[in-house]
Amino acid sequence: MSIKSGFVALAGKPNVGKSTFINVVMGRKVVIVSDKPQTTRNRINCIYTDRDSQIIFVDTPGIHKPLHRLGEYMVKAAVQALKGVDLILFMLDAADGFTKTDEHVAKIVSESGTKTIIAVNKIDVAGEEKAKAVGQLAKSMVENVVSVHYISALKGEGVFEVLEKIKEELPEGPQYYPEDMVTDRPLSFMAAEIIREKIFHLTRQEVPHSTAVVIEEIKDRPNGVLYIRANIYVERDSQKGILIGKNGSMIKKIGTLAREELEFLVGRKVYLDLNVKVKENWREKDFIILQEIGLKDDIK
Numbered sequence: 001m002s003i004k005s006g007f008v009a010l011a012g013k014p015n016v017g018k019s020t021f022i023n024v025v026m027g028r029k030v031v032i033v034s035d036k037p038q039t040t041r042n043r044i045n046c047i048y049t050d051r052d053s054q055i056i057f058v059d060t061p062g063i064h065k066p067l068h069r070l071g072e073y074m075v076k077a078a079v080q081a082l083k084g085v086d087l088i089l090f091m092l093d094a095a096d097g098f099t100k101t102d103e104h105v106a107k108i109v110s111e112s113g114t115k116t117i118i119a120v121n122k123i124d125v126a127g128e129e130k131a132k133a134v135g136q137l138a139k140s141m142v143e144n145v146v147s148v149h150y151i152s153a154l155k156g157e158g159v160f161e162v163l164e165k166i167k168e169e170l171p172e173g174p175q176y177y178p179e180d181m182v183t184d185r186p187l188s189f190m191a192a193e194i195i196r197e198k199i200f201h202l203t204r205q206e207v208p209h210s211t212a213v214v215i216e217e218i219k220d221r222p223n224g225v226l227y228i229r230a231n232i233y234v235e236r237d238s239q240k241g242i243l244i245g246k247n248g249s250m251i252k253k254i255g256t257l258a259r260e261e262l263e264f265l266v267g268r269k270v271y272l273d274l275n276v277k278v279k280e281n282w283r284e285k286d287f288i289i290l291q292e293i294g295l296k297d298d299i300k
Ligand SMILES: Nc1nc2c(ncn2[C@@H]2O[C@H](COP(=O)(O)OP(=O)(O)OP(=O)(O)O)[C@@H](O)[C@H]2O)c(=O)[nH]1
Pocket: 012, 013, 014, 015, 016, 017, 018, 019, 020, 021, 032, 033, 034, 035, 036, 037, 038, 039, 040, 064, 121, 122, 123, 124, 125, 151, 152, 153, 154, 155
């Protein structure tokens, strides 16, 4: 039996709700969501599979970067990347109105000529009129728009209509990935992202941004438990104190929440071993780069 399958690029400025949308579609948490912009340092490709379709949601490098950092070359590269996908999902924020960054994303999307679905998100907090204005402006700026939807990813409103439309527009094709695969990222990457998300949610000010999570070890224990050891690097002793908390209460909270989510992801018991370490100026160190581009080994 043939299915509908293909690659869908998620385009939209930071914080419009791309991760929230993906999480609703996937029915479980696979992408970090935060109210602090650009938390998803490394974007994850998510694979949605059902009876008659497989959709691979991909990120477009360059498109989320601040305008001032976008050289002509990067714009070209982004356009080129969008030419290579089957469909674009261009997301906008109804509450924000149509901004300069939206205009810039719209230009890149339009230039690719690729079929585009527009989703105006956050209608739960914006008036209908404002949302419609955003949708219409976006539509007028993009060449190949197949439909415009008004949604609230947070409330799950309209998300499945978008999903149906995506399926309708995708070509018939093969199932590219096994059906139980939800992301093409290794487990070590997912684990680091999940731990980082908890730190983002539970701590304030400079702490989240001074934190790096490096997965040191993932091992199958004979009793079926998955053992994961992670180092959490901060830049100063004071930050270490905050992360550990009074009598270890904060790190315990982070650990419990992260473990529960990891257990959900891998479908079995997880033992999470977290160690907070101070490493001055870790941002300049290359070990974190290695981790972020996924060079650490996955489960052995
Ligand atoms: N009110 C409202 N808030 C939303 C909606 N969708 C997402 N948000 C919120 O918007 C913020 C950003 O959402 P994300 O899903 O992380 O946005 P993103 O586009 O992936 O952001 P980046 O990773 O920065 O590119 C979070 O606080 C979400 O809870 C929505 O439909 N309504």
